[in-house]
Amino acid sequence: MTRDEAPEPGGREGNGGGEGVRPHPDRALYAISVAAELAGIPPATLRAWEAKGLLTPRRTDGGTRRYSENDIARSRRIAELSAQGVNSSGIRQILELQDENARLRGAASSATGDGPGAGQD
DNA sequence: TTTCTTACA
DNA sequence: TGTAAGGA
Numbered sequence: 001m002t003r004d005e006a007p008e009p010g011g012r013e014g015n016g017g018g019e020g021v022r023p024h025p026d027r028a029l030y031a032i033s034v035a036a037e038l039a040g041i042p043p044a045t046l047r048a049w050e051a052k053g054l055l056t057p058r059r060t061d062g063g064t065r066r067y068s069e070n071d072i073a074r075s076r077r078i079a080e081l082s083a084q085g086v087n088s089s090g091i092r093q094i095l096e097l098q099d100e101n102a103r104l105r106g107a108a109s110s111a112t113g114d115g116p117g118a119g120q121d
Numbered sequence: 122t123t124t125c126t127t128a129c130a
Numbered sequence: 131t132g133t134a135a136g137g138a
Contacts, residue, residue: 032124042132042134045133047124047125048131048132048133052131064122064123065123082132
């Protein structure tokens with residue numbers, strides 16, 4: 001990082017009252033090198049996973065990959081799974097299930113008001 | 122700086 | 131499968 005890069009913040013809310021930044025799941029998108037460092041994985045590997053369909057980072061108009069906190073967490077999961085000997089097929093299934101679970105949690109907490117894992121880990 | 126392709130282990 | 135390097 002020769003320069004503190006600010007990964008093109010597409011749209012931001014007008015902050016006038018010194019509000020703290022809240023890391024949304026899909027809010028801030030990092031460049032590949034940033035995501036690679038955050039996940040502790042070389043950019044080339046991140047690209048390889050994406051080519052296998054294990055990761056699907058958002059792309060900007062120019063075609064640059066933009067990794068969100070979601071993608072970072074996912075990349076860590078992929079790293080562990082692949083390290084355990086899980087093939088891309090298995091990793092993809094696991095990621096799919098985890099993604100579905102996460103989605104169900106959000107829907108449940110939104111409907112009932114109490115968190116899905118309220119009091120449960 | 123990032124992307125893609127190709128090659129190697 | 132993951133990593134390296136080249137060239138745009």
